[in-house]
Amino acid sequence: MLTYPFEDIPAPGELKKVAEGVYWLRMPLPMALDHINLYLLEDADGWWIVDTGMAVGRTEELWEQIFERHLQGKPVKAVIATHWHPDHTGMAGWLCDRWQVPFYATQAEYLTGLVYSRSAPEHFGWTNERHQMRSGLGDKGVASARQSMGGIARITRPMPTSYCRLEEGTRLTINGQRWQVVIGRGHSPEHACLFSDSLNVLISGDQVIPRITSNISVSGDEPEANPLKAWMTSLERFQEVLPEDALVLPAHNVPFYGLHYRLRYLEExxxxxxxxxxxxxxxxxxxxxxxxxxxxxxxxxxxxxxxxxxxxxxxxxxxxxxxxxxxxxxxxxxxxxxxxxxxxxxxxxxxxxxxxxxxxxxx
Structure with missing residues (x-):
C-alpha cells in the first residue's frame, strides 16, 4: 500500500524540507492538473534546481520570491530537467540565464524539447495529418493538432543553448550525497530520475506518480512508436534496481512510500x-x-x-x-x-x- 508522510503541502513560493538538504516546492499549472512539484537540492556553496515549472502566470514571480526568501544568500549552481515536457523545462532557459549556470538533461530529452519549443503550425506536415486521419479524428482532429503544434513555444522560454548530458548511471555529488541517474522510458524518450542511496530518496518526475497514471502516448512525429513496451520494461527494471522503501518525490500529487506496490499496480x-x-x-x-x-x-x-x-x-x-x-x-x-x-x-x-x-x- 501507499503511505504519505507529509500532511501539509507547500504554498506557492514556499519550501518544505523532505529530507536532509532536499526541499519540495510547487508551481501552479493552468490546467486540470493544477500543480507541479519541483525540488531544490542544497549544496555547500549553492543550490541545484530539479525541474522548473511552466512559463505562464506567476511562475517567474514565485521563483524570484524563493530566491529572495529561501536561498540563504547562496546562488543557484545548476538546473536539472527530468524530461522535456514544458511543465518541467518551461523556465529552464530563463533560470539558466538568470544565474548563468549549466543545464543538465539526457540527450533525447534536451533535443526533443529543443525541437518542440521551436515548432509552429507551419511545421505540421502530411505525416502528422495522416496520423490524425488514421486515428479516426478526421478533419477536426487535423485542424486541432495543427493548431497545437505551436502551443509549446507559448509556454516555454527559449531553451538553454547548451547542456550537460545525463546518462544511465551518471552520478552527481551534492552536499556530500551521491545522486545516481536512473533512466525510465515510455512517458518520454529518456526520462531521468535521481536516486540517492544514502538518503534513500527517489526524485521520480513523471515516471512514478502515486494517484494518477502517467500519459503513455503516440503522436504524429513517430506514429509507429511503441512507448508502452518501453514503459512496461521500465516498470520491471525499477523494481529490480530501486529499493521498495525509498521515499518517492513525484512531479505531481504528493511524496509517498510504497514504490514497488505502485509499480506493480501500474503494470496491472x-x-x-x-x-x-x-x-x-x-x-x-x-x-x-x-x-x-x-x-x-x-x-x-x-x-x-x-x-x-x-x-x-x-x-x-x-x-x-x-x-x-x-x-x-x-x-x-x-x-x-x-x-x-x-x-x-x-x-x-x-x-x-x-x-x-x-x-x-x-x-
Missing amino acids: HHEEHLIALEEACLEGEPTALELLPVLFKRDLDEQHIGLAIGECIAHLNYLYHRGQLERSVDSEGRYCYQSVDETLPMRLRKRKHSVEEVDPIQV
Missing part, C-alpha cells in the same frame, strides 16, 4: 487496458476513436481527447507489434483493428474467473 493497470482492447476488437473492427470508451469511462473534452487518442494508440501499437491485433485501412483512411490472438478466449475466461473469486468486501 495497463495489462487490464490491453486485454480490454483485445476483447473490444473481437467484433466490428473499431477505430482508435471508437475504442476510447474502453479506456476512459468519463466524458472527454477537447483539451483531453488528443492525449486520450495518443494513449489509446500506444496500447493498440503495443498489441499490433506483439501480433495480437491486425489493422487495416478503411475507405476514410482510418485504421481499423481486429483481434487475432487465439489465446484470447482462454485469457478472458481466466480473467473473469479471477475477478469472480475476489471477495467484494476486501476490494
Whole structure:
C-alpha cells in the first residue's frame, strides 16, 4: 500500500524540507492538473534546481520570491530537467540565464524539447495529418493538432543553448550525497530520475506518480512508436534496481512510500487496458476513436481527447507489434483493428474467473 508522510503541502513560493538538504516546492499549472512539484537540492556553496515549472502566470514571480526568501544568500549552481515536457523545462532557459549556470538533461530529452519549443503550425506536415486521419479524428482532429503544434513555444522560454548530458548511471555529488541517474522510458524518450542511496530518496518526475497514471502516448512525429513496451520494461527494471522503501518525490500529487506496490499496480493497470482492447476488437473492427470508451469511462473534452487518442494508440501499437491485433485501412483512411490472438478466449475466461473469486468486501 501507499503511505504519505507529509500532511501539509507547500504554498506557492514556499519550501518544505523532505529530507536532509532536499526541499519540495510547487508551481501552479493552468490546467486540470493544477500543480507541479519541483525540488531544490542544497549544496555547500549553492543550490541545484530539479525541474522548473511552466512559463505562464506567476511562475517567474514565485521563483524570484524563493530566491529572495529561501536561498540563504547562496546562488543557484545548476538546473536539472527530468524530461522535456514544458511543465518541467518551461523556465529552464530563463533560470539558466538568470544565474548563468549549466543545464543538465539526457540527450533525447534536451533535443526533443529543443525541437518542440521551436515548432509552429507551419511545421505540421502530411505525416502528422495522416496520423490524425488514421486515428479516426478526421478533419477536426487535423485542424486541432495543427493548431497545437505551436502551443509549446507559448509556454516555454527559449531553451538553454547548451547542456550537460545525463546518462544511465551518471552520478552527481551534492552536499556530500551521491545522486545516481536512473533512466525510465515510455512517458518520454529518456526520462531521468535521481536516486540517492544514502538518503534513500527517489526524485521520480513523471515516471512514478502515486494517484494518477502517467500519459503513455503516440503522436504524429513517430506514429509507429511503441512507448508502452518501453514503459512496461521500465516498470520491471525499477523494481529490480530501486529499493521498495525509498521515499518517492513525484512531479505531481504528493511524496509517498510504497514504490514497488505502485509499480506493480501500474503494470496491472495497463495489462487490464490491453486485454480490454483485445476483447473490444473481437467484433466490428473499431477505430482508435471508437475504442476510447474502453479506456476512459468519463466524458472527454477537447483539451483531453488528443492525449486520450495518443494513449489509446500506444496500447493498440503495443498489441499490433506483439501480433495480437491486425489493422487495416478503411475507405476514410482510418485504421481499423481486429483481434487475432487465439489465446484470447482462454485469457478472458481466466480473467473473469479471477475477478469472480475476489471477495467484494476486501476490494
